């Protein structure tokens with residue numbers, strides 16, 4: 006283990022894979038070139054268990070393997086070794102997809118359809134009856150904040166944020182149990198970002214599992230129950246956000262308007278007994294933690310995005 | 315490979331692929347198959363193609379048709395309409411094929427490249443539904459294009475027909491019109507220019523000579539005008555069998571001959587020619603020469619034939635010897651045809667059921683040769699000697715009248731007009747040079763022989779005037795063809811012309827239906843073809859980048875056809891060996907063996923490639939002949955035999971493919 010030691014992983018590893026929302030063991034992905042020669046070790050022996058009902062954050066610098074993990078979980082690519090289960094089924098089984106929602110890194114949708122048509126199309130892939138779609142589509146478009154005019158426009162004409170919103174709506178069309186969001190807030194304005202966070206929290210309230218990839222740490226800090234930080238395809242840390250940000254061997258006392266003499270007195274006073282003082286564990290920000298991990302790995306120099314197979 | 319599997323290799327392979335690929339490997343996906351999802355995927359696939367403006371090629375194609383039909387040089391109005399039909403169908407077929415090819419080859423790569431496929435395969439959509447959905451989409455694109463082209467074709471042809479019909483009326487109104495031309499145009503004035511008819515073609519064409527006023531029970535051929543061919547099937551045992559060591563091989567003829575009944579006197583000083591047979595050995599299909607007369611030797615020396623050394627056999631000499639080397643090559647090939655070309659129009663040769671036999675003559679122990687005889691596999695076929703436009707039919711000469719026999723089988727209740735059955739006749743005409751300007755007509759005499767009753771209705775023959783390569787019409791009394799099987803017998807009544815005939819020179823017009831139905835059927839066949847093209851292109855695009863997929867699709871589509879054009883029938887190896895190593899038997903064996911191995915390898919490959927010939931219907935529509943519903947069966951078979959396995963393979967490939975770019 007590295008500098009950021011594993012502080013209360015939160016979940017024991019002996020969990021039954023069929024109970025967890027996501028369970029991976031020694032999951033490895035090596036991208037090969039045309040001749041089958043290994044090129045990039047994008048993900049290296051990832052062990053991960055995500056409980057149902059959690060909001061889980063997948064963090065890491067660019068190229069650390071976050072999207073690769075999600076693609077593996079969805080069966081878009083196949084693992085080189087190791088195994089992965091999603092909602093109790095081996096990854097890649099099509100039938101499980103009816104309970105999953107996925108928002109890709111960028112909104113990859115048919116650009117010649119308009120917003121409404123897009124949702125109808127994906128709805129039909131879930132065999133949702135037309136009657137239900139008629140109700141659900143406007144509702145979803147409201148939820149993601151696309152107005153009546155925008156719905157009738159072709160996706161080709163959408164702005165980046167609008168495309169993000171329709172992408173999110175498409176991920177929610179089937180009222181999924183498990184939602185995978187790959188960098189959901191990129192391209193969103195501050196209000197959009199706020200709404201996205203609120204949406205994630207409301208999904209959590211509905212008992213849904215959300216897996217979130219991001220490097221916008223503030224977002225992650227606000228909504229995630231637990232996080233893991235990936236670096237060069239390896240898991241660096243895993244745990245509850247609260248725990249990870251606690252620095253336990255230091256106690257901080259906060260007071261207001263003290264003179265140095267009084268502070269000295271206070272010290273003496275505390276030494277005897279306590280009154281009117283606040284003692285807390287100080288927290289770093291997630292940003293500090295993130296940077297510390299990356300620094301520790303690279304020794305503070307050089308590129309951190311590339312990794313060798 | 316067991317015989318049964320080898321014979322039905324394509325069927326066997328197709329079923330195996332479908333069974334394993336879809337029903338075993340993809341059983342779960344079969345049970346989950348949803349028509350709604352397939353249709354939804356097909357829908358966006360269709361819209362994608364439409365958005366790429368593929369339909370805009372249709373106005374271009376229409377413009378092309380209009381321009382080209384303006385520039386055409388038709389001989390007359392019926393010809394003009396036929397050419398226009400051809401252009402319309404050619405243009406429709408071309409655009410729909412090209413668009414199907416490109417749309418199908420690029421669709422999946424584009425989805426993967428743009429990663430839209432991420433949002434599709436993460437839905438509960440099986441790869442089978444994706445494959446089927448895409449193909450449904452391509453089928454809809456082709457259908458839309460064909461619908462547009464079909465509407466244009468219908469409208470444009472009717473416009474042309476209306477205009478050309480007017481022209482015909484004007485031409486007919488002119489008093490100084492040639493009667494043959496009038497007859498021809500009147501037919502179209504009566505029947506309209508756009509039509510479709512059910513047509514019966516003869517199963518075969520034979521010729522022989524009739525001694526005037528004699529029965530036709532004996533088969534004669536006329537020297538210099540006709541020949542007979544007989545096909546042998548042999549194997550290597552006649553060379554390799556040790557008990558036949560030292561054998562010689564001889565073709566013997568049993569061909570009685572007689573002088574023509576009314577011989578015209580020969581010019582002074584010209585000696586009476588001898589009756590003789592020249593032997594040529596052809597391949598099994600009788601369309602390629604394997605052994606020329608110069609390579610054979612006369613069996614018996616000392617005849618009066620002046621061209622000594624050439625195996626011209628003066629009857630009644632027994633035959634020609636085949637040198638052992640040549641016999642060995644023929645045995646490698648296995649099937650060959652003996653062509654018997656009789657000489658001199660002053661003789662008639664009777665062709666019995668066994669006019670020729672192959673003798674294997676082995677020296678016996680007591681010095682007495684042992685003779686074994688092989689007969690042809692079927693009775694001989696008699697033909698007219700082949701000229702520029704088919705088998706040549708001469709007029710009567712020296713009291714001998716050649717006959718062309720068009721054999722019809724299984725003609726079911728043809729349509730009658732006023733108690734007569736209509737036929738079409740199209741022949742080539744060669745007039746002797748001196749005669750070209752005299753405007754002499756070429757007249758054919760037509761009778762019918764009922765083969766079931768054994769009756770020849772020759773009392774009141776039908777006479778038809780013909781012109782070179784132009785369809786003429788005639789009718790015969792319905793009672794002549796009361797039976798399903800009959801022969802149409804044609805004689806040439808014009809001494810100065812020779813008529814060229816092919817089997818489809820005589821056609822029976824059995825029924826008519828509206829042109830629009832035929833048009834729709836034609837578009838249907840084109841649609842099936844576009845489906846085949848789309849499936850092939852889509853299959854290739856599952857594992858290749860789109861430009862390479864397009865090229866490979868073209869190779870698959872045209873491979874078999876190209877190979878057939880190269881025409882390497884059985885015995886190709888021996889032919890090549892003949893040319894490269896004629897007089898070195900060891901080398902010849904090696905060359906022939908390896909060429910044959912290569913050929914059979916290619917044959918195997920091409921036998922699993924699709925045969926696109928059943929989709930060729932343009933000529934038939936152009937000719938105005940009705941497309942039978944049964945004609946949909948061969949294209950559907952090709953589609954099933956080739957398209958379904960490819961769908962199964964595309965599915966298997968896609969299931970094992972990482973769809974991330």
Ligand SMILES: Nc1ncnc2c1ncn2[C@@H]1O[C@H](COP(=O)(O)OP(=O)(O)OP(=O)(O)O)[C@@H](O)[C@H]1O
Nearest residue numbers: 036045047065066067068069070071072073074975
């Ligand atoms: N198709 C591919 N072929 C080869 N290498 C790939 C492929 N896709 C990703 N990689 C490599 O795998 C590694 C992980 O990529 P991944 O997309 O998972 O990173 P990420 O954590 O999502 O980064 P980002 O924050 O930039 O989205 C990178 O080094 C990348 O170059």
Ligand SMILES: [Mg+2]
Nearest residue numbers: 071072073110
């Ligand atoms: Mg990523």
